[in-house]
Amino acid sequence: MPDISSMSYGFSVSGVEKYLEQIKTGALKEATEAVRDISSITSVCDNGWEGKAKGDFIRRLKKDSEHVADQLERLYKVLVSEVYGILNAMAEKDKNLFKD
Numbered sequence: 001m002p003d004i005s006s007m008s009y010g011f012s013v014s015g016v017e018k019y020l021e022q023i024k025t026g027a028l029k030e031a032t033e034a035v036r037d038i039s040s041i042t043s044v045c046d047n048g049w050e051g052k053a054k055g056d057f058i059r060r061l062k063k064d065s066e067h068v069a070d071q072l073e074r075l076y077k078v079l080v081s082e083v084y085g086i087l088n089a090m091a092e093k094d095k096n097l098f099k100d
Contacts, residue, residue: 023076035065035069038061042058045058
């Protein structure tokens with residue numbers, strides 16, 4: 001682990017990037033996969049429901065699940081943008097801390 005004398009900033013950019021990647025590959029991936037997996041619901045519908053209403057329900061459910069998954073991905077992009085905005089502000093403050 002680097003000591004404070006070797007740091008150029010008072011925060012770890014690579015640590016933040018690693019954390020964001022963990023969110024993306026962990027929580028975001030699991031959440032979007034779970035939201036998109038409507039197989040158990042469609043299976044129950046197929047086993048106990050007949051008619052046009054069933055088809056309409058499944059179509060709307062699929063559309064809604066895709067919408068929710070897309071929203072999660074958009075929210076992740078907003079999070080990344082906000083975090084990098086904070087990192088840039090922190091870097092600027094560090095740069096100006098001992099300005100002549």
